[in-house]
Amino acid sequence: MTPLVGRDAGFPVPRSEDVARVAGVSRKSVSRVLNNEPYVSEEVRRRVLEAAEELGYRMNHAARALASGRNRSIGVVALGTAGYGTASLLVGIESAVRDAGYALRVVNTVDGDPEGIAGAVMSLLEQGVDGVVVSEPIVEGEVPVMIDVPVLFLGAPPAFTSDRTLTVGVGAYELARAATDHLLDLGHPTVHHLAGPGQWYASKDRVEGWRAALAARGAVEPHLLEGDWSPASGYEAGRELAADDSVTAVFAAGDEMAIGLIHALREAGRRVPEDISVVGFDGNPVFAYITPPLTTVRQPFDAAAREGIRLLVHAIETPKADLPPASELPVELVVRGSTAPPPFRRDRTVLSTT
CATH class of the missing domain: 3.40.50.2300 (Response regulator)
Structure with missing residues (x-):
């Protein structure tokens, strides 16, 4: 019988090696699962997640940031409007970012002018985000900002200079x-x-x-x-x-x-x-x-956000690897x-x- 090593056994802070022991896997496998990395079998993923839940394990994000050079946060530049489309896309982004294990930082623009967008991006970079999502729909021309983190553009062509630029349309x-x-x-x-x-x-x-x-x-x-x-x-x-x-x-x-x-x-x-x-x-x-x-056509806001964040997280966590192909988004006519x-x-x- 596996001995208790979590909160019920009096240990205040279970560690990743405790999760590895309970799950019967290596510490590297635990790290891969908790970092949502690819190439982990579903069986190993299930065992690690169940062990982490059993032990009450919580990742130390501050330590991970120091070890990896990342803050586990993603910034979003969005048009400040309560319109259904813009708001729905932002909700989808927030859900996808959270599920990927990152924190979300949002900066709204007012009227979509390039200077406002540049200021929003600079604000996010000053906060140390690991990647940027641009769901701003009114970018006119190239924004004079050099970004040293991956950038995802949702529904708009690239407007910044970046080492890794990704685009995902909303169909x-x-x-x-x-x-x-x-x-x-x-x-x-x-x-x-x-x-x-x-x-x-x-x-x-x-x-x-x-x-x-x-x-x-x-x-x-x-x-x-x-x-x-x-x-x-x-x-x-x-x-x-x-x-x-x-x-x-x-x-x-x-x-x-x-x-x-x-x-x-x-x-x-x-x-x-x-x-x-x-x-x-x-x-x-x-x-x-x-x-x-x-009768309407339904935009796949959630699917577009999840696909975009999947690619962005891949670019953040494996900066030298090729990006996986983007999935095709659904086209739904509601008659x-x-x-x-x-x-x-x-x-x-x-x-x-x-």
Whole structure:
């Protein structure tokens, strides 16, 4: 029987060698498991984690920082907004960083200007972070900062000089194509697009996905409308589109803009989806409970954050190793009540069955 060496046996602080003895593995194996390193069998990982739990073992992060030269912390530069997409991505990052055994430090920017981003990065570096995540969506040009730790860009191209730069998209291009294809598959001759602000990378990716879907089907590309992510901007676009009898389908680059757009269409006497179909973007679960429930494409915030943090931690902990290939992110179309075939196609269907 394995002797007790943890808190129940009167030992105030169990050590890693105690975990190794209880688990029946080497101290190196314990270190690999607790540092979340690859190439550890599931059986060894299970035994080590169970032994650590049994003993009440807690890693000494200060000692590990001195030994490894790392502080076990990751910094995030994020746009200071409560918007659903930005907030959801930050929640996903926080969860992934915590699960990887790191502390999280966040610095928000106000308006996305390069000087603000540079200041945010410098603040994080002064705190001794081991890596930086940039989920800031409005970087314009290259930021004049040299970073000596790995940097992960989520949903935006690299803008800093760093020894190790990683990029993971959130699938906006593919999701925009899926939204547009859904409307074309229903029989709409073309799809109008209400884009987000032009300086946002997320807006540009969605516009490119929309255009690619139209081009692949030989559909005419209508005039592009631009909003600012708010329901109010969607409402203004909806008033403009409602005056055009040829409009039968609209893809909005954000769920909140889609809601404002639907409100304006209904005020103008244009029914959704009977007269005009509307697809949103983001997958905010609240909009499953409006009338009509909103068809949308759901951004894989959690999957993108976990994939990005996986690569970033690999770059931090094995600086000389090649990065593993990035996993493919899911594309999820959530079809609800705001989309249907266009009126002329429904009329032909009814006539052909009578």
